[in-house]
Amino acid sequence: MERYPDNRAGVFVRQDGYDAFIPHPLPPPDLVFDEGILYLLSRADGALARLDGVTQVLPNPDLFVAMYIKKEALLSSQIEGTQASLQGVLEFEAHIRPRDDINEIQEVLNYIKALHHGIEKLGFSPLSLDLMNEIHRFLIQGTRGSHKLPGRLRHVQNWIGVPGGTIQDAVFVPPPPEQVPGLMQDLEQFIQSHDRTPTLVKAALIHAQLETIHPYLDGNGRMGRLMITFYLCSKDVLARPLLYLSYYLKRNREKYYTLLNGIRYQGNWEAWLEFFLQGVIEVSNNSIETAKRIIQLKETLIEKLLENNIGGVNAVKLIDTLFDHPIITIGQITEELRISRQAATKLVGKFEDIGIVEEITGKERYKQYMFVDYVRIIEEGTRI
Numbered sequence: 045m046e047r048y049p050d051n052r053a054g055v056f057v058r059q060d061g062y063d064a065f066i067p068h069p070l071p072p073p074d075l076v077f078d079e080g081i082l083y084l085l086s087r088a089d090g091a092l093a094r095l096d097g098v099t100q101v102l103p104n105p106d107l108f109v110a111m112y113i114k115k116e117a118l119l120s121s122q123i124e125g126t127q128a129s130l131q132g133v134l135e136f137e138a139h140i141r142p143r144d145d146i147n148e149i150q151e152v153l154n155y156i157k158a159l160h161h162g163i164e165k166l167g168f169s170p171l172s173l174d175l176m177n178e179i180h181r182f183l184i185q186g187t188r189g190s191h192k193l194p195g196r197l198r199h200v201q202n203w204i205g206v207p208g209g210t211i212q213d214a215v216f217v218p219p220p221p222e223q224v225p226g227l228m229q230d231l232e233q234f235i236q237s238h239d240r241t242p243t244l245v246k247a248a249l250i251h252a253q254l255e256t257i258h259p260y261l262d263g264n265g266r267m268g269r270l271m272i273t274f275y276l277c278s279k280d281v282l283a284r285p286l287l288y289l290s291y292y293l294k295r296n297r298e299k300y301y302t303l304l305n306g307i308r309y310q311g312n313w314e315a316w317l318e319f320f321l322q323g324v325i326e327v328s329n330n331s332i333e334t335a336k337r338i339i340q341l342k343e344t345l346i347e348k349l350l351e352n353n354i355g356g357v358n359a360v361k362l363i364d365t366l367f368d369h370p371i372i373t374i375g376q377i378t379e380e381l382r383i384s385r386q387a388a389t390k391l392v393g394k395f396e397d398i399g400i401v402e403e404i405t406g407k408e409r410y411k412q413y414m415f416v417d418y419v420r421i422i423e424e425g426t427r428i
Contacts, residue, residue: 051311054256056218064201064217065308067256070249071241072313081314084321088244091328096282098335107367108338109284111422112331117155118426119290120269123297127150130416130423131371131404138371140412142218151187155266158182162274163285171278173232179270183263192261202258216305218258227257235275247275248320252307269293286331291325293427337421342367345400351356354394358383362391366401366415370422373412 052074056068068190077085099105114133122126126311132144133152142149162179181195193199199221203214211217218225231253234246254268273285293300296319304321306312342363349359358381365380366372377388392413395401401413 049310053307053311053313059201060204061213061222062211062217064220065197065301066219066223067227067253070234070253071239071246072249072311074246076314078314081317081321084318084325085242085244088321088328088406091325091332092244092281092287093104095328095331095335096284096285098332099284099286102335102339103363104367105284108205108335109286110288110312111370112288112334113156113159114152114424115426116269117152117159117292118265119288121148122152123290123294124151124263124265125199128152130419130426134414134419135412138369138373138376138412140371140373147187154183154185154187154271158266159270159273159285162270166274166278169275171235173228176228176232176267176271180260180263180267183242183266183270183382184260192263197221197228197259198261200261204258215301216308224257224259228259231257243276243279243281244321244324245317247272248312248317250275252304252313252316255304256308261392273279277364287324287327289320289323289327291330292327294425296323302385324328334421334424338367338418341421345387348398348400352398352408354357354391354398358387358391362395363400366413367418370415370419371404372401372415373410420423 051070052068054065056063056065099108114130118126118128118130118133126148127153128144128148132142133185134148135142136146136149136153158179161182162175165175165178177195182194185192191318200220201211201221203211204216204218205211205214231250234253235250239320251272253266254271255264258264260267268291271287272289273287276287277285298317303312303316307316345363346360349355349363361381362377365377369376369380374385374388374392377383377392378385381388383391392401396403396413400415400417402416403411404414405412
């Protein structure tokens, strides 16, 4: 890439054998909203509004959001190399020995905790640098990166490059550590400013700037993706945290990294904005389709019960319970439905016969059952 000594995005500063990039404060000067960007912005706003609307008609929107948060946590962690599966996460949450490495699952669970903590705090606090550091601590504590200063800005130089490579061979070198606190304060000021920048454009700028500053020793990618959700929720664009770009970024990983470097080396903010807005459109539409499929699934399952003469209140209650606990045991069903173990075993047997649940342990005792159709809908795109 051609390197400009000083462009609209920032300046390269010569260090000891390498060039580090110091970004200018946001917003970029003379940002061009051409016809293409305005069209994408209009479509993205419309897609987000439809996504917000469709969740209102879901059987239980909070359960849908909870499953989608698991999916986002998984995808965002996978981008950073985490080898975990949705089934492994669900098994762990169901107190079942998971098939995946527990350390890998812990990174996904930390992401979920960080997201929930951030959303809760935004109910009464601004999106500040202190809150970002707090979220970072939730994200990193107790994982393989826990020795890398959870919740604290870095005090050493980091760089982005191939594993085992040197800083001289880096694809990109973020700002020197002494610049980081001031740059993050500038970013905080931009986040909290009341300007006329469209909300989605501002979310795109915030994400790119945080990735460029790379303020932490570990977890910068995950923090940047969380910031998109936190900013949109802080602006009440979505009633529930449902827009997650990790699926889109995972599928377009090379283009994503190329466009971020296009900002740094060429000041090309517009190409990044187009890519980001296209992602919002695709992901929103995908989430809408997923929500519709879940509504349809519930209707289909009720019909399936009638067709197979599996009647009664408990059968319908078990359907609802499965949306809440996609991996479940006989003991849990006994507790949730307040029925005898014998009745629970008989009911699960009927559900297994008609393909609603599937036994996943292969054991004679301590069996666990998975709500297969639901898990398959949610896990699309998460298989490594």
